[in-house]
Amino acid sequence: MKAVKTYDVIIIGAGPAGIFTALELADKGLDILIVEKGQDIRDRIATSLNRDAKPEDRVRNVVCGWGGAGAFSDGKLTLTTEYGGNLDDYMPKADLMDKIRYVDEVYCRFGGADRKVYGDENKDRIRDIKRKAAAADLSFIPARIRHLGTDVNGQILTHMRDFLEGKVDIMADTAVDHLVEDAGQIKGVLIKDQFYACRYLVSAPGREGSEWFVHEVTKMGLHLTSNAVDIGVRVEMPAEVLETITDVVYESKLIYFSKSFDDRIRTFCMNPYGFVVEENNDGLLTVNGHSYAHKKSENTNFAILVSKKFTEPFHEPIKYGKYIANLANILGGGVIVQRLGDFLDGRRSTPERIQRGLVRPTMPKATPGDLSLVLPYRHMQDIKEMLEALDAIAPGANSRHTLLYGVEAKFYSNRLELSSVLETKIPNFFAIGDGAGITRGLVQASAAGVTVGQEILRREAK
Numbered sequence: 001m002k003a004v005k006t007y008d009v010i011i012i013g014a015g016p017a018g019i020f021t022a023l024e025l026a027d028k029g030l031d032i033l034i035v036e037k038g039q040d041i042r043d044r045i046a047t048s049l050n051r052d053a054k055p056e057d058r059v060r061n062v063v064c065g066w067g068g069a070g071a072f073s074d075g076k077l078t079l080t081t082e083y084g085g086n087l088d089d090y091m092p093k094a095d096l097m098d099k100i101r102y103v104d105e106v107y108c109r110f111g112g113a114d115r116k117v118y119g120d121e122n123k124d125r126i127r128d129i130k131r132k133a134a135a136a137d138l139s140f141i142p143a144r145i146r147h148l149g150t151d152v153n154g155q156i157l158t159h160m161r162d163f164l165e166g167k168v169d170i171m172a173d174t175a176v177d178h179l180v181e182d183a184g185q186i187k188g189v190l191i192k193d194q195f196y197a198c199r200y201l202v203s204a205p206g207r208e209g210s211e212w213f214v215h216e217v218t219k220m221g222l223h224l225t226s227n228a229v230d231i232g233v234r235v236e237m238p239a240e241v242l243e244t245i246t247d248v249v250y251e252s253k254l255i256y257f258s259k260s261f262d263d264r265i266r267t268f269c270m271n272p273y274g275f276v277v278e279e280n281n282d283g284l285l286t287v288n289g290h291s292y293a294h295k296k297s298e299n300t301n302f303a304i305l306v307s308k309k310f311t312e313p314f315h316e317p318i319k320y321g322k323y324i325a326n327l328a329n330i331l332g333g334g335v336i337v338q339r340l341g342d343f344l345d346g347r348r349s350t351p352e353r354i355q356r357g358l359v360r361p362t363m364p365k366a367t368p369g370d371l372s373l374v375l376p377y378r379h380m381q382d383i384k385e386m387l388e389a390l391d392a393i394a395p396g397a398n399s400r401h402t403l404l405y406g407v408e409a410k411f412y413s414n415r416l417e418l419s420s421v422l423e424t425k426i427p428n429f430f431a432i433g434d435g436a437g438i439t440r441g442l443v444q445a446s447a448a449g450v451t452v453g454q455e456i457l458r459r460e461a462k
């Protein structure tokens with residue numbers, strides 16, 4: 001096949017994983033191409049502000065384009081190894097922490113330096129919570145977070161784009177259609193039937209491109225393992241109950257291993273004075289939560305998620321999660337809400353019972369119902385135990401008035417077998433970021449890009 005052009009490195013996807021690979025490699029005498037199926041950053045921002053843009057363009061623009069899935073997020077950089085991915089499965093935690101520090105420095109260099117880092121204060125109070133948590137069999141993991149804010153996040157991505165101008169070729173609004181491999185060697189990519197050759201291929205297509213990616217690598221005969229699926233509920237209670245935690249740290253995670261099943265259960269995404277919201281995943285309605293800077297509710301919400309990894313012969317955890325979420329949709333027409341007291345007594349919540357409760361739901365459209373008709377016994381038992389343990393550090397968490405909304409589910413892309421430098425079994429073919437199923441956040445996705453960029457430079461220096 002004759003190549004239109006030959007590059008040293010082709011990078012698929014201009015999310016943080018792809019951008020950080022390019023930042024490492026720029027100005028090192030290599031010919032580099034980034035291919036991004038969404039819009040370039042300035043066009044992308046313009047589309048997001050254009051109310052007349054076609055609805056399908058606006059939807060695609062949310063997760064596709066320069067900056068990737070989190071380009072319009074408020075850019076919380078989690079500077080802790082315990083959050084945002086599983087890169088510690090591929091490298092020692094100390095090395096990952098070095099990379100996280102390095103990534104933070106890069107974000108600072110491009111415009112994030114004066115943004116506040118949360119989590120460095122209140123050391124004594126954090127130690128106190130940790131002690132109480134440990135006594136209740138809970139592991140309390142506070143996060144250090146640099147909060148960029150949506151506007152600064154956009155500026156940083158624009159500065160990175162401008163820095164790379166002239167140093168790498170950038171094809172926006174262009175999707176890679178196929179990967180090209182021959183006799184176990186990576187050769188390049190096909191874009192609209194045109195062949196672009198390369199010596200190194202870095203695939204960073206994000207969650208959005210993961211299905212396409214799985215299809216492509218399966219054709220190459222590469223082996224994938226299924227990831228865990230996290231299923232649970234969003235919990236809502238008076239904000240005062242959790243102030244012992246939320247006043248001390250911006251974001252934290254509590255982990256518990258259930259006595260009944262030894263399952264790993266964690267809290268996720270705590271929103272002080274926040275709101276519970278519906279999330280539409282291609283028509284499947286699940287629950288999520290968020291908080292505003294200026295609009296406050298009286299409640300705090302967070303997720304309790306049970307992690308389940310399946311073994312042989314089952315390979316479809318995402319299908320399993322969707323099946324359970326769909327049951328809630330069938331029974332409740334969408335998200336179901338239930339008082340913890342009703343959940344424990346084995347009866348449904350009715351509008352009257354919710355009305356009599358002490359916690360006012362911030363998602364009034366959720367249907368009062370019975371989550372025991374939806375969640376497997378194992379998940380119900382795990383959630384019950386988690387709330388009992390939580391009550392030890394936040395008295396009132398296990399109140400009969402606490403509200404449970406279901407179903408909350410987190411799906412992760414399948415994982416390829418990768419080496420410690422994130423290389424597939426095919427030499428010089430790397431798979432990184434959320435699309436490879438190994439990261440779940442901006443910082444670890446960026447750190448994956450750094451890892452591969454540095455490895456390519458190391459090989460080139462030989």
Ligand SMILES: Cc1cc2nc3c(=O)[nH]c(=O)nc-3n(C[C@H](O)[C@H](O)[C@H](O)COP(=O)(O)OP(=O)(O)OC[C@H]3O[C@@H](n4cnc5c(N)ncnc54)[C@H](O)[C@@H]3O)c2cc1C
Nearest residue numbers: 013015017037068069070073076176206209433434441442
């Ligand atoms: C609304 C939202 C808010 C978030 N907020 C935060 C946060 O505050 N903090 C945090 O740490 N994380 C956050 N995240 C998660 C974070 O954005 C992701 O973990 C991160 O962007 C993953 O980076 P990535 O480079 O692996 O993939 P992505 O960012 O998804 O980028 C992949 C890119 O590849 C492109 N692509 C896909 N297929 C192809 C193809 N065939 N050819 C060419 N291009 C292709 C896509 O268009 C996309 O732009 C948020 C995510 C969302 C959706």
